[in-house]
Amino acid sequence: MTPFDYNTAGAIRPMLPDDLDAVLRIQILAYKPHLHESRTTFAEKLGLFPGGCWIGGRSVAYLFSFPWLQELGVGLNAPLGRLPATPDCLYMHDMAVDPAFHGCGIGRALAHTALASAKRMGFHRVMLTAVQESTGFWSRFGFKVVSGNSNRTLLRTYGDEERACLMIRDITAPDVRLLREV
Numbered sequence: 001m002t003p004f005d006y007n008t009a010g011a012i013r014p015m016l017p018d019d020l021d022a023v024l025r026i027q028i029l030a031y032k033p034h035l036h037e038s039r040t041t042f043a044e045k046l047g048l049f050p051g052g053c054w055i056g057g058r059s060v061a062y063l064f065s066f067p068w069l070q071e072l073g074v075g076l077n078a079p080l081g082r083l084p085a086t087p088d089c090l091y092m093h094d095m096a097v098d099p100a101f102h103g104c105g106i107g108r109a110l111a112h113t114a115l116a117s118a119k120r121m122g123f124h125r126v127m128l129t130a131v132q133e134s135t136g137f138w139s140r141f142g143f144k145v146v147s148g149n150s151n152r153t154l155l156r157t158y159g160d161e162e163r164a165c166l167m168i169r170d171i172t173a174p175d176v177r178l179l180r181e182v
């Protein structure tokens with residue numbers, strides 16, 4: 001596996017509105033069609049919380065995140081409306097890497113960027129909805145599947161076949177690996 005080379009592949013940088021074309025291109029390559037979200041949905045998230053949106057590796061990867069409430073969950077391709085006044089977690093809504101660059105460490109770099117920013121913002125938890133059999137990837141970064149009464153209605157927006165599941169990372173007890181790499 002080739003390590004992510006920040007000099008040749010491009011570092012992680014904040015997303016700008018002009019990056020949405022690249023986001024839509026990567027989404028088509030990285031996600032099954034039933035998981036696609038609209039430009040409007042992406043643009044709303046970028047507008048509400050630009051500080052949680054990043055582009056990586058010379059526009060071959062992206063990540064959207066925003067302050068949120070654990071109990072609310074987030075539906076697929078659904079508007080947020082507004083951010084909660086008293087958020088209790090950072091929600092990593094969507095991370096994708098162009099398949100031509102999978103295995104180069106770009107996903108790791110994006111995940112660490114979001115976890116580090118959650119810490120800086122003072123959140124104790126980071127939350128996400130895992131799709132496309134990605135729980136193994138997220139568990140490498142300390143995320144654990146939320147069992148029990150997670151929001152079934154919202155998870156169904158990802159499709160019954162998808163087996164989408166909520167995962168949470170408690171960042172008050174960081175693992176050794178994250179401490180070393182962030």
Ligand SMILES: CC(C)(COP(=O)(O)OP(=O)(O)OC[C@H]1O[C@@H](n2cnc3c(N)ncnc32)[C@H](O)[C@@H]1OP(=O)(O)O)[C@@H](O)C(=O)NCCC(=O)NCCS
Nearest residue numbers: 030096097102103104105106107108130131132134136137
């Ligand atoms: C999941 C995804 C973001 C990983 O990105 P990536 O850049 O290929 O990942 P990295 O190269 O940084 O891999 C980091 C580590 O995770 C491992 N890994 C990558 N994908 C994995 C997976 N699906 N399951 C388990 N481990 C995985 C890598 O082998 C690597 O291991 P190492 O530390 O031992 O070398 C990427 O495969 C992707 O975009 N998938 C399609 C979109 C998607 O499903 N996103 C997740 C939605 S919740």
